[in-house]
Amino acid sequence: MFETVKNRRTIRKYLPKEIAPDLLNDLLETSFRASTMGGMQLYSVIVTRDAEMKEKLSPAHFNQPMVKNAPVVLTYCVDFRRFSKWCEQRNATPGYDNLMSFMNATIDTLLVAQTFCTLAEEAGLGICYLGTTTYNPQMIIETLSLPELVFPITTITVGYPDGIPAQVDRLPLKGIVHNEYFRDYTPESIDEMYAYKESLPENKKFIEENQKETLAQVFTEVRYTKKDNEFMSDNLLKILRQQGFLK
């Protein structure tokens, strides 16, 4: 299992082969063993297999081909609705319509999502996370009929890998792990940490293709711009209010 994680790659192309329902259920059920705050299990998973539903979800994910190509799409939702409904039915007044509760449920949900991924990869499946989920939550909320106190936090496409892409780089361990307290980065430590990433031919090609001077500019000017982030931040606040997690 160490080897599976060490050798893992994000898989964006899948064979036209279904995932057996029993296998999928076993993976999901096992993943729900992940740690959860106070045993509350503050999440729901929406399983999309239907081609028409994938078609409807696709624009929310900027039409990335994985959505329609994967046999299964899993939308992981923060869910304080189930727990709150239970409280109401048991003469208890829930107080989970706030940001702290949203964060607690976000943590719960992501632990389960990632446990699913590790298990799925160990079972020979490949996965891809779609960060677009929180970019266009409104479209997903409408498509999947998500009510108040439910919010889509991430999406995973799953299937049998069609080919094994090259493994991508990671920063050196010492750039990420701090002993005892946070050591702030220096110009030298930044240079050292990013040297390998910047030396890679694929990243040099990436700069050229985007007609930029540096790799960092591809991120700030093309992939994750300040303007987009600020627009999406405002939208996120709006949708958190709409779904009942913010006053």
Place this chain on the structure above:
Amino acid sequence: MFETVKNRRTIRKYLPKEIAPDLLNDLLETSFRASTMGGMQLYSVIVTRDAEMKEKLSPAHFNQPMVKNAPVVLTYCVDFRRFSKWCEQRNATPGYDNLMSFMNATIDTLLVAQTFCTLAEEAGLGICYLGTTTYNPQMIIETLSLPELVFPITTITVGYPDGIPAQVDRLPLKGIVHNEYFRDYTPESIDEMYAYKESLPENKKFIEENQKETLAQVFTEVRYTKKDNEFMSDNLLKILRQQGFLK
């Protein structure tokens, strides 16, 4: 590895046995293979082994004994600082001082934390998540010297298990998994989902000890109250502003 996850328990008591630095580094490095948005790796991990540092962290976690008892405490931090500093050094203007970026980094950080846990358990270690991390972020920020664009999102205590506690219950699969779209809960489905949990002797004892009428009241009136959640939500907004993730 399926069996490890299926049989897992949160471990709150640890043997007085160190975790070998090589093992810890291997677990951490392997966990950094988890999916990360655009390969940005938006996290830092602070490793606490020093008894004095554990003592200082302890009040932030309501003095739960795991903090001082575990050989290793890992504070997982959202970190957009490293990436932003790199951008600035490469003639690129970072735009990651906003809520969307905080959410993206939160997802990255939790995927890595949970991958670490699954690997650690497979290696015979036991873990416990401390949800208190986001309750008192200020104390942790000060103790670990976390600068702007760094925020502690969760903490894991790790060590060799001292005894194996009973496994706790989980809701039935069909309460959590929705096919194709979200089916809202009905009074009947809520009753059905929570029946097993409510039938457990330990939960009946829990109601009695807390002198409540229902298990749900133990949650809403004792463990996770509306008042506490609202206070902590305001605090969370304040600290997100302070750390530079919200205007």
